[in-house]
Amino acid sequence: MCIQDLDANFIELFLDSIESTFSKVFNTEVTRGQMSIWRNQLADHDIAVVTGIIGEEHTGMVIYSMKGCTAERMIQFLDPSLAKENDMKMIYDGLSEIICILSGNAMTYFSENEVEIDITTPSIVAGNAFQMHMPNHTMLTADLLSQFGTMDVNIAIKRHGKKHKIKAA
Amino acid sequence: MKKILIADDAKLMRDIIEHVLNETGQFEIINAHNGREAIDKYKSHKPDVVTMDITMDEKNGLEATQEIMAFDANAKIIIVTSLGQDKLLNACLASGARDYIIKPFSKDRIKASILNALEDTSIVSKQTHRSHLDMPIVT
Numbered sequence: 001m002c003i004q005d006l007d008a009n010f011i012e013l014f015l016d017s018i019e020s021t022f023s024k025v026f027n028t029e030v031t032r033g034q035m036s037i038w039r040n041q042l043a044d045h046d047i048a049v050v051t052g053i054i055g056e057e058h059t060g061m062v063i064y065s066m067k068g069c070t071a072e073r074m075i076q077f078l079d080p081s082l083a084k085e086n087d088m089k090m091i092y093d094g095l096s097e098i099i100c101i102l103s104g105n106a107m108t109y110f111s112e113n114e115v116e117i118d119i120t121t122p123s124i125v126a127g128n129a130f131q132m133h134m135p136n137h138t139m140l141t142a143d144l145l146s147q148f149g150t151m152d153v154n155i156a157i158k159r160h161g162k163k164h165k166i167k168a169a
Numbered sequence: 170m171k172k173i174l175i176a177d178d179a180k181l182m183r184d185i186i187e188h189v190l191n192e193t194g195q196f197e198i199i200n201a202h203n204g205r206e207a208i209d210k211y212k213s214h215k216p217d218v219v220t221m222d223i224t225m226d227e228k229n230g231l232e233a234t235q236e237i238m239a240f241d242a243n244a245k246i247i248i249v250t251s252l253g254q255d256k257l258l259n260a261c262l263a264s265g266a267r268d269y270i271i272k273p274f275s276k277d278r279i280k281a282s283i284l285n286a287l288e289d290t291s292i293v294s295k296q297t298h299r300s301h302l303d304m305p306i307v308t
Binding site for chain 2: 081
């Protein structure tokens with residue numbers, strides 16, 4: 001996927017939905033930073049949450065990435081008892097639920113605009129100084145800035161026309 | 170005390186709902202981590218109201234709702250989900266759920282829905298539900 005293949009309208013609507021839902025979940029102001037092209041490496045982040053997008057007209061991927069302390073602050077805000085347990089599994093569990101809420105609301109938002117998409121349940125990658133490589137994907141990155149820190153939304157969505165049907169073997 | 174069964178695979182969401190309900194001091198809380206456990210706990214605890222997530226392991230919330238309604242036609246189930254597509258929500262209501270709440274929700278929204286269910290109030294219109302989408306999860 002090259003930069004020309006990215007569906008800019010879809011990406012803009014998707015980011016609007018994510019920004020709006022994030023703001024509602026945390027009852028806080030969110031600012032969108034400048035967009036940039038993703039160059040195969042996440043910016044000094046400890047956690048990446050990967051979701052896939054499958055639709056009749058669109059396919060793609062969204063990777064949410066952030067520092068561990070940003071995720072901890074987000075979960076602590078919503079559920080202080082969970083964060084006190086100091087268990088990263090619980091932080092990941094909570095983060096996964098937040099991404100599910102963002103994804104679910106995006107799916108509804110598109111459905112109301114007569115675009116049907118499914119978003120896969122999130123997978124979390126975590127660790128120090130890990131790298132992710134997407135050889136066939138060019139992604140756009142938008143920074144979402146909030147009181148918790150920065151969450152990058154790395155997004156690659158391609159419009160491919162009619163539904164792609166997989167033939168049975 | 171009225172018993173509320175909270176079925177959600179995410180501890181974060183179970184904790185949030187439990188915290189909201191504990192503020193009222195009116196409820197005994199039972200937790201279920203998936204649809205299968207929700208069915209089993211419904212049968213063993215006979216809760217007054219169930220809050221049911223959709224996307225869960227073992228059995229999803231729609232399947233669990235159908236099985237609970239088959240066991241007890243008077244069960245009071247409220248769907249609490251991130252998925253707001255009309256087709257899915259209509260399927261939930263058709264299978265017997267009394268109400269649905271889209272995440273993120275407000276404290277007042279979930280309290281009101283549970284109290285309505287306990288008072289056996291009929292289903293609120295979809296338009297009324299959607300008006301609550303503008304509310305934050307923490308108020």
